Amino acid sequence: MRKLRQMLIWALLSLLTTWMVSCSTGNVTGTKQSASGKVEIEFWTMALKPRFTDYFQNLIATFESENSGIKISWTDVPWDGMENKILTAVSAKTPPDVVNLNPDFASQLAGRNAWLDLDTKVSSEVRSSYLPNIWNVSTLNGKSFGIPWYLTTRLTIYNTDLLKQAGITNPPSSYTELAQVAQQIKDKTGKYAFFMTFVPQDSGDVLESLVQMGTSLVDSSGKAAFNSPQGKAAFQYWVDLYKKGLLPKEVLTKGHRQGINLYQGGETALLTSGPEFLKEIAKNAPNVSRVSAIAPQITGSTGKKSVAVMNVVIPRDTKQPDAAVKFALFLTNDQNQLAFAKSANVLPSTVKALGDGYFKNIPANASVYDQSRAISAAQMQQAEVLTPTLKNFNVLQKVIYENLQAAMLGEKTVDQAIGDAEKEWNNS
Missing domain, CATH: 3.40.190.10 (Periplasmic binding protein-like II)
Known part of the structure; x- marks a missing residue:
């Protein structure tokens, strides 16, 4: 169904382009x-x-x-x-x-x-x-x-009980702290710290995390700029978390909705989401809601927050x-x-x-x-807004996510994944 939907969208875009070329530019x-x-x-x-x-x-x-x-x-x-x-x-x-x-x-x-x-x-x-x-x-x-x-703008919604069980006083404020907290929660409770989707059609959160870690996605001419030391470090960050078992397996197949479900079920300690979901959590999972607190958005070395x-x-x-x-x-x-x-x-x-x-x-x-x-x-x-305004932004997201997934699954090294993503984007 997803492929059929993508084919329909691109067919319609092609039709739209053909029509616009044949028409004048006046209203x-x-x-x-x-x-x-x-x-x-x-x-x-x-x-x-x-x-x-x-x-x-x-x-x-x-x-x-x-x-x-x-x-x-x-x-x-x-x-x-x-x-x-x-x-x-x-x-x-x-x-x-x-x-x-x-x-x-x-x-x-x-x-x-x-x-x-x-x-x-x-x-x-x-x-x-x-x-x-x-x-x-x-x-x-x-x-x-x-x-x-x-x-x-995203906040960090966190389960105070799960953090307490893991011996954690304050929620993480940076990706560096998040990796440490993820390991501690898994070791102490057997649960996951958080869920982050790597499904390209669902969310741009991973691309935003790359920017927060200091990665430039494209240069002034629109060519790939993410094959850099910062980009490789960001790729490696997510690959390491996945290979260490600190991310649920379904991050590769399920969207942001799964992250909400896991948090409401008490299976994750953190939810990075908008405040509009607080009422949903209160309605669907009152016990989790009662022990939930909020903190500012997790960010990287740049200190940037997304909106x-x-x-x-x-x-x-x-x-x-x-x-x-x-x-x-x-x-x-x-x-x-x-x-x-x-x-x-x-x-x-x-x-x-x-x-x-x-x-x-x-x-x-x-x-x-x-x-x-x-x-x-x-x-x-x-x-x-951390991601660039591009007429084919969805292509950029797709090539980065798919190659990052390949590295997470061990099908490519990080260098191969980021290099392939660079080539695919520049040739798109």
Whole structure:
């Protein structure tokens, strides 16, 4: 199924590329109107219904009351269905007007000129209201293709009982400490310290760890830069953990969801994840939740912390670009970002909203859930998107993960694995 899905995506991308080459670069003129005669904006989100239905209905009602000539039609798309759905819609020239994506996937289509150039539609003054490093994530070849929306940054959620059983007082703060803790927990309890997926389609956490350990993934021309002393040391780090039996075997076949399941089952002592999972743990595993605490994200010698970005993009072939930009900026303004952050336990991407006292004034006796937002917000001082914006980022992730897996299984040496990954990427 995974191969079939990849083949479908690449087939659609090829179709999209062929169509774009044959079309002019101008916007399609005309407007799409609702039965009431209003301009209709079609807005797609990813996996936000039904939990946030009330939030979006209220937001849309407010926008429509302030913009009487515009009607918003909201569609929520399942997480695993968005890529195929948006590729199909864009290639058929029937796209929605505002779409919630992430920069990694959006950049693949940005390289094919699928999105509106926002530098011509959003003033520098408005752009400066967003966190600069976060705005830049949705740029490719010097052009802005997306508007930042909400952010998440990983924390270390840890089981205080398991650490105590292993004689560990404080959770690890670095990868060096993590390796030591992993050995100690295995020796004392027979359990694993943590789970980290090496499945390329699932998570970029391993690539981020390479950067945190001092590895540059690509150079300024986009060629491989990871075949370096730092890159080899990072490869060796994960190979050693796996060969010593300090990582579950299923890290090669299961995704991040398995890490959550193992932590909830009391089988691992640490979970590196977003604070949004704290409520899930409390619901599914109350006994584990009661002994859980949180700490800042584990990092490497660079001290860098990662942040994940969700953005909104506007297809180049929208029939109402000005109204679409107006709604996208309303959706992501200070007030609405702060309201959504409070509702979803995520972080806003505007300077003013992130500086709100909600993220700073946390009482000493606050719950772990409330403490998480203060730690998350504080991490934004060091946080950045650690992986590069590339139109074929998924290929980079695939070649590194597959060769790293081969080294972990003993099929290649670390030197062979990183050398092969370099060649595959540079020839892709």
